[in-house]
Amino acid sequence: MDLKRVAKDTAKTLISYLTYQALRTVLDQLKETDPPQAYWLNSFSSNTSIQDGEAYIEELLRARQELAFRIMTVREYLADEIAEFLPEMVRTGIQQSNMEHRRQHLERITQLTIPDHPAPPEHQTDEE
Amino acid sequence: MDLKRVAKDTAKTLISYLTYQALRTVLDQLKETDPPQAYWLNSFSSNTSIQDGEAYIEELLRARQELAFRIMTVREYLADEIAEFLPEMVRTGIQQSNMEHRRQHLERITQLTIPDHPAPPEHQTDEE
Numbered sequence: 001m002d003l004k005r006v007a008k009d010t011a012k013t014l015i016s017y018l019t020y021q022a023l024r025t026v027l028d029q030l031k032e033t034d035p036p037q038a039y040w041l042n043s044f045s046s047n048t049s050i051q052d053g054e055a056y057i058e059e060l061l062r063a064r065q066e067l068a069f070r071i072m073t074v075r076e077y078l079a080d081e082i083a084e085f086l087p088e089m090v091r092t093g094i095q096q097s098n099m100e101h102r103r104q105h106l107e108r109i110t111q112l113t114i115p116d117h118p119a120p121p122e123h124q125t126d127e128e
Numbered sequence: 129m130d131l132k133r134v135a136k137d138t139a140k141t142l143i144s145y146l147t148y149q150a151l152r153t154v155l156d157q158l159k160e161t162d163p164p165q166a167y168w169l170n171s172f173s174s175n176t177s178i179q180d181g182e183a184y185i186e187e188l189l190r191a192r193q194e195l196a197f198r199i200m201t202v203r204e205y206l207a208d209e210i211a212e213f214l215p216e217m218v219r220t221g222i223q224q225s226n227m228e229h230r231r232q233h234l235e236r237i238t239q240l241t242i243p244d245h246p247a248p249p250e251h252q253t254d255e256e
Contacts, residue, residue, distance in 0.1 A: 001153050003206075006210060007210040007213055007214070008217075009149070010142070010145060010146065010149065010210060010214060011214055011217035011218050011221055012221070013141075013142075013145050014138070014141075014142060014214060015218055015222055015225070017138060017141050017142075018138065018222070021134050021138065025129050025134075054225055054229075057225075057229055058229065058232075061229060061233045062236075065233060065237075068229070068233075069230075072226045072229060072230075074129075075222055076223060079218050079219045079222045080219065081131050082134060082135040083214070083215035083218050083219055085135055086135070086138060086139055086142060087211035087212050089135065089136075089139035090139050090142050090143055090146070090207050091208065091211055093139055093143050094146070094204050094207045095204060097143070097182055098200045098203075101182075101185055101189060101196070101200060105193060105196075108190075109193075
């Protein structure tokens with residue numbers, strides 16, 4: 001298992017995803033303040049894939065540099081604000097999802113419904 | 129800007145991406161140890177989108193539970209191993225990309241090639 005490669009690929013995917021979230025943020029802002037610009041950016045982004053965030057910004061810089069700069073600033077801000085919370089959210093999220101999948105699967109294969117809080121076992125009443 | 133929503137969406141995307149990386153890891157292992165199983169998992173994953181990691185695992189649990197459990201274990205391991213490095217990688221990655229985009233753009237619009245290490249300015253020789 002090549003953990004270094006996985007980490008690198010994951011970081012790259014994450015950067016592209018934050019670029020997409022930055023685009024959404026800027027679009028929302030422009031809809032309020034400058035609808036024609038919002039319309040233009042929306043059309044541009046329909047024709048230019050943001051799957052690769054860097055290629056997207058490169059294209060946008062050539063088309064309307066001020067919008068590209070704005071998205072670059074916002075994605076840097078988003079990374080600063082949320083990156084530190086992601087490890088905990090992802091670890092906990094996976095643990096909980098895995099647990100839930102296992103529980104549901106057990107229910108399915110046993111054809112039983114397991115209550116979330118099972119009743120405590122009966123007390124043994126025979127005393128010594 | 130709804131940072132809480134962005135963080136939540138980003139964590140969800142990250143979990144799906146790690147599920148995909150776990151699938152790739154398990155596929156690589158099976159190719160060595162159990163080629164027919166690798167072939168089956170590859171076909172299954174071509175027909176079942178892993179875009180939503182949880183839906184993918186749900187389907188796989190119904191089809192071949194031992195493979196689903198294995199992918200669940202691997203994605204939990206990947207998260208434990210790499211999650212802590214992601215914030216720094218993402219922040220630094222975005223800062224460096226942004227700087228590089230700005231530099232290239234400046235070059236383009238000034239039609240100049242800016243050297244990485246510009247020569248120091250000439251000393252002023254007129255003395256008072």
